[in-house]
Amino acid sequence: MKAGKKPLDPVVKAGLGVLFGAFCLIGFGMFLSRPDRTIPPYSIGAQEGTVVAVHLPPWTSDPEIESLIRRFGLVGRTTKDFGPLKIRPTTPDNPKGGYQQLFLLIFSDHTWAEPDNLHRYLDGRTHQIADPFLAEFEQAIRGGYRMGQHGQAGWLGGFTGLEGEEASYTVQWVFQEP
Numbered sequence: 001m002k003a004g005k006k007p008l009d010p011v012v013k014a015g016l017g018v019l020f021g022a023f024c025l026i027g028f029g030m031f032l033s034r035p036d037r038t039i040p041p042y043s044i045g046a047q048e049g050t051v052v053a054v055h056l057p058p059w060t061s062d063p064e065i066e067s068l069i070r071r072f073g074l075v076g077r078t079t080k081d082f083g084p085l086k087i088r089p090t091t092p093d094n095p096k097g098g099y100q101q102l103f104l105l106i107f108s109d110h111t112w113a114e115p116d117n118l119h120r121y122l123d124g125r126t127h128q129i130a131d132p133f134l135a136e137f138e139q140a141i142r143g144g145y146r147m148g149q150h151g152q153a154g155w156l157g158g159f160t161g162l163e164g165e166e167a168s169y170t171v172q173w174v175f176q177e178p
Contacts, residue, residue: 039071040064042106043086045113048122050090050101053113056142060108062156065143069154069174072104072145076152077177104145112140143174151178 008016035041040060045053056065075082080099083089089098107113121137123129143156157171 039068042068043113045107045110046115046118047088047090048115048118051103051105051118051122052087052090053118054104054106055110055113056106056108058108060142062142065106065156066154066174068106069143069145069156072102072147073152073154073175073177076102076145076147080147099147100149102145102147105141106143106145107140108142109140112137143171151176153177 040056042054042056045055047053054068056068072082072085075085080097082099082102087099087102087104090102091100092098094100105113105118111117117137121134124131124134138158141158143154144159145154146152153176154174155171156174159171
């Protein structure tokens with residue numbers, strides 16, 4: 001006489017159910033929280049007032065940088081909420097919202113995006129100091145995005161100066177909007 005298979009113990013069934021459910025939950029959670037693959041990976045290196053220095057990996061191509069700039073432009077046109085893009089409010093006391101002005105500088109060398117270098121650059125620009133560091137900083141810029149009361153613009157390449165009449169751009173414009 002053959003003995004048939006014994007049914008699984010209810011505790012074992014519950015344990016297997018929990019194990020299977022946990023794997024499903026983890027897999028579903030990973031799917032929902034996956035990174036956005038339409039833009040390159042980036043990190044915020046420094047933020048001082050309305051100026052933000054962004055770091056990208058050195059192998060990031062110009063088309064990938066352009067897609068990141070276009071994403072910032074889309075957010076600037078629609079919600080003006082750059083929080084999900086890792087940027088702290090640049091105008092926190094403004095009753096119209098925390099992101100009324102933004103000047104984004106994109107670097108592929110992480111040392112230029114560090115807080116000390118951004119501060120030194122902004123301080124040098126403010127006091128109009130003749131320092132070769134300023135020119136090197138501007139040459140290291142791979143692209144940028146500007147948003148303010150006069151519209152927004154995104155570009156690839158470096159520039160001289162931050163804003164206003166003295167700013168001269170040697171760039172490829174991604175977009176310019178009033």
